[in-house]
Amino acid sequence: MIIKRASSLGFCYGVRLAHKKVIEALNKYQRVNTLGPLIHNEREVKRLAQLGAIPINSLDEVNAPAIVLRTHGVRRDVLESAKKLAIKEVIDATCPHVAKAQNIANRFYLDGFRVVILGEIEHPEVQSILSYAPNAIVVSENLQNFNFDKGIVKKVGLLSQTTQPIEKLKILAARLVELSQELVIANTVCFATRKRQEAARELAKEVDAIVVIGGKASSNTKKLYLSLSSYNVAVYQVEGAMDLPLDLLKYERIGITAGASTPEWIIEEVESRLKSL
Amino acid sequence: MIIKRASSLGFCYGVRLAHKKVIEALNKYQRVNTLGPLIHNEREVKRLAQLGAIPINSLDEVNAPAIVLRTHGVRRDVLESAKKLAIKEVIDATCPHVAKAQNIANRFYLDGFRVVILGEIEHPEVQSILSYAPNAIVVSENLQNFNFDKGIVKKVGLLSQTTQPIEKLKILAARLVELSQELVIANTVCFATRKRQEAARELAKEVDAIVVIGGKASSNTKKLYLSLSSYNVAVYQVEGAMDLPLDLLKYERIGITAGASTPEWIIEEVESRLKSL
Numbered sequence: 001m002i003i004k005r006a007s008s009l010g011f012c013y014g015v016r017l018a019h020k021k022v023i024e025a026l027n028k029y030q031r032v033n034t035l036g037p038l039i040h041n042e043r044e045v046k047r048l049a050q051l052g053a054i055p056i057n058s059l060d061e062v063n064a065p066a067i068v069l070r071t072h073g074v075r076r077d078v079l080e081s082a083k084k085l086a087i088k089e090v091i092d093a094t095c096p097h098v099a100k101a102q103n104i105a106n107r108f109y110l111d112g113f114r115v116v117i118l119g120e121i122e123h124p125e126v127q128s129i130l131s132y133a134p135n136a137i138v139v140s141e142n143l144q145n146f147n148f149d150k151g152i153v154k155k156v157g158l159l160s161q162t163t164q165p166i167e168k169l170k171i172l173a174a175r176l177v178e179l180s181q182e183l184v185i186a187n188t189v190c191f192a193t194r195k196r197q198e199a200a201r202e203l204a205k206e207v208d209a210i211v212v213i214g215g216k217a218s219s220n221t222k223k224l225y226l227s228l229s230s231y232n233v234a235v236y237q238v239e240g241a242m243d244l245p246l247d248l249l250k251y252e253r254i255g256i257t258a259g260a261s262t263p264e265w266i267i268e269e270v271e272s273r274l275k276s277l
Numbered sequence: 278m279i280i281k282r283a284s285s286l287g288f289c290y291g292v293r294l295a296h297k298k299v300i301e302a303l304n305k306y307q308r309v310n311t312l313g314p315l316i317h318n319e320r321e322v323k324r325l326a327q328l329g330a331i332p333i334n335s336l337d338e339v340n341a342p343a344i345v346l347r348t349h350g351v352r353r354d355v356l357e358s359a360k361k362l363a364i365k366e367v368i369d370a371t372c373p374h375v376a377k378a379q380n381i382a383n384r385f386y387l388d389g390f391r392v393v394i395l396g397e398i399e400h401p402e403v404q405s406i407l408s409y410a411p412n413a414i415v416v417s418e419n420l421q422n423f424n425f426d427k428g429i430v431k432k433v434g435l436l437s438q439t440t441q442p443i444e445k446l447k448i449l450a451a452r453l454v455e456l457s458q459e460l461v462i463a464n465t466v467c468f469a470t471r472k473r474q475e476a477a478r479e480l481a482k483e484v485d486a487i488v489v490i491g492g493k494a495s496s497n498t499k500k501l502y503l504s505l506s507s508y509n510v511a512v513y514q515v516e517g518a519m520d521l522p523l524d525l526l527k528y529e530r531i532g533i534t535a536g537a538s539t540p541e542w543i544i545e546e547v548e549s550r551l552k553s554l
Contacts, residue, residue: 104459170451177447177462182381185450185460 002253008199012192012260014095018071033064039261040218073098073128101188105133108157119161156180162190163220197227200257207255209234214259221259241273279530285476289469289537291372310341316538317495348372350405378465382410385434396438433457439467440497474504477534484532486511491536498536518550
């Protein structure tokens, strides 16, 4: 069996940065809280919890000298409340790309644009961006719930949740062109997501099956999986080595890729297990 | 034979306004010059010349107390030179929609955007817009000469020559989304062009043949003609009654439409001739 990794996989810049901040905070305070899971990878979040980074669901539950605000970003009011807590430090680990999307949404809002966000309304990142552009219209990735005001809108500002496919943003942009007099589009799609998708598709040409490693709640992992669906390759999504199906035994060449919140140790675990088959 | 007019045809707002300005100027000065043909309709331009509105090719040729700058707009430097002429009045008959496109192009340019204009580089309107956004990239309507700088551009400002089809602007917008960090799109496509195209397509469902009346040099007339090409109807483009083909005798129901620079008297001439068949 030949095992081949995608040329780009795993931790992206934002996750790597957040991860580093948590480790630094643990060295400094031994115990920290993270507001919600730091990233969409249950196993890594569990491992960090064992090291002392305890996830909490709301600010009321803080019981550590420092709190880390996670990569997806938090709502503006939550950030402000966090700053008022009687703790030693608030560590903002919002991904820089998400922070940029928040700032752009806010600028569009203040400049009087009707803001449109491409993304799933339940996604925490979308919720954080929304708090910077009240009353924004959220258009889900299937583009079906798109219910724009009737008639032409003067100024529309469009941006995207960072892990959306650029193709969806392009389709939505084209639709909005004729519904607006002036349309501002900020391409806030993160390059990392796209790079992993492109690398996975390249890999698909060279292997018989691909294993996509990532958390169940990870949006970008799901999209990585879906982006391979139209390729002539068998695709399996796993959270770790324990999910690897026996089915894989029938393939000669197996590719590995991983979402942006998948740590290197899980990728290695999967790779070792495959090699031992 | 049944003759049916499109619900929207002929002179648009900008042309009507320019025409009115020329007539008013003639009442005031008896003789005026127009810089280039006022509109893209040779026969109407000839008729106006007989009334005293003489087209000239450059400012050097001025020999009237007033000069009219035509609907397509003129280059910025030409406007400034015109204002310095030793004549009584410079009458700016630039279509308000074109003037808006010029202003937007200029704003994009001053705000540091890489300006992209959808249109044919030879079109006088594109030339006038270009003078307000030096070094803008002009993308022709076949979208084939699209040679954007490699790599991602930070700020791109897209606008359209006013008579381009909105569909082309949508396609170009979608392409530019992924080549830019921030893309501003001004939908400067004139509604009149679109309205005439939609009315013509509606008419296509009710008739066997459609006669499109307009000048040979009229871009919007050509597009009106092309927009009917995929419909199950015979289409003929004529400059006036003299061009009507005998072929039309075989049709029961004939539709009439006309470009934005086609005067009512030519439409009536064609209609009468058809009725007499």
